[in-house]
Amino acid sequence: MVVAFLQGRQCYGTGVGEDTMTPNETVTSPSDRLRPLMRVRQVRDHTDEPVSVAELDAIADVARWSGSSRNSQPWRFIVIREERTLRAIGDAGMPQTRSFHTATAGIAIVMPSDPAHGVGDAYDEGRAAERILIAASLLGLGAAISWIRSDVRAAIAELLALPSDQYVRTVVALGHPTAAGQQPKAAPGTARLPREEVVFEELWPAR
Numbered sequence: 001m002v003v004a005f006l007q008g009r010q011c012y013g014t015g016v017g018e019d020t021m022t023p024n025e026t027v028t029s030p031s032d033r034l035r036p037l038m039r040v041r042q043v044r045d046h047t048d049e050p051v052s053v054a055e056l057d058a059i060a061d062v063a064r065w066s067g068s069s070r071n072s073q074p075w076r077f078i079v080i081r082e083e084r085t086l087r088a089i090g091d092a093g094m095p096q097t098r099s100f101h102t103a104t105a106g107i108a109i110v111m112p113s114d115p116a117h118g119v120g121d122a123y124d125e126g127r128a129a130e131r132i133l134i135a136a137s138l139l140g141l142g143a144a145i146s147w148i149r150s151d152v153r154a155a156i157a158e159l160l161a162l163p164s165d166q167y168v169r170t171v172v173a174l175g176h177p178t179a180a181g182q183q184p185k186a187a188p189g190t191a192r193l194p195r196e197e198v199v200f201e202e203l204w205p206a207r
Contacts, residue, residue: 036137036138037134039137040133040134040137041137041185042099042133042143042144042145043099043142043143043144043175043177043181043182044098044099044102044142044144044173044181045099045102045142045177045178045180045181046099046102046103046104046142046173046174046175046176046177046178046181047102047175047176047177047178048104049104049175049176050081050104050105051081051104051105051141051174051175051176055139055141056079056081056105056107056174058135058139059107059132059135059136059139059174060077060079060107062131062132062134062135063075063077063107063109063128063131063132063135064077065131066124066127066128066131067124067127068124068127069120069123069124072117072120072124074111074112074114074117074121074124074125075109075110075111075124075125075128076109076110076166077107077108077109077110077128078107078108078110078160078168079105079106079107080105080106080107080108080160080171081104081105083104085159085160086100086103086104086105086106086173087100087101088159089106089146089156089159089171090103092152092155092156092159093146093147093148093149093152093155093156096146096147096148096149097146097148097171097173099144099146099173100146100171100173102173102175102178103144103173103174103175104174104175104176105173105174105175106171106172106173106174107132107171107172107174108156108160108168108170108171108172109125109128109129109168109169109170109171109172110160110162110166110167110168111125111166111167111168111169112165112166113164113165113166113167122169125169125170126170129145129170129172130145132145132172133145133172136172136174140176141174141175141176141177142174142175142176142177142181142182143172143173143174143175144172144173145170145171145172146170146171146172146173147169147170148168148169148170148171153167153168153169156168156171
């Protein structure tokens with residue numbers, strides 16, 4: 001799966017915009033094998049081509065197989081395809097939800113309103129959201145994680161007919177990326193801090 005993805009295909013998550021590998025190259029190093037993960041990023045502009053049911057089913061399965069504290073699986077996932085709902089989400093939570101103005105699908109991560117497990121649930125929610133982003137990228141789709149602010153959560157809950165003991169803080173927009181959406185947001189080599197400023201061996205570096 002990873003080899004097929006790498007060979008001769010444009011990676012929508014790239015930060016540099018070049019093809020990942022040529023068809024004749026062989027994946028050999030750990031870095032080569034992990035390159036798709038390093039190139040996953042947010043894509044907020046989508047074409048009107050729909051995401052297939054099979055793709056959405058596969059992404060939802062990846063999400064529900066995310067790890068969670070003590071395997072509690074606190075999340076539930078609502079797969080959204082109705083254009084009216086997608087656009088309403090986009091309007092309700094601007095600017096964070098702007099990607100829903102072009103998305104052709106979305107997945108809402110529904111969490112329990114349980115203050116006693118708020119920190120742990122937030123951690124598990126983030127794990128699921130990132131998995132959805134990665135899964136979409138591996139399928140050649142564009143995805144964007146959107147934060148639902150506290151002041152618009154009631155509106156989102158009404159749109160999705162949530163019970164009072166559930167809420168949505170994270171929704172992921174999905175679609176086929178436009179050419180503009182695939183463009184890197186930073187110049188080559190500038191998207192991340194240098195490795196030596198971020199990764200240390202054994203101990204925090206001495207000043």
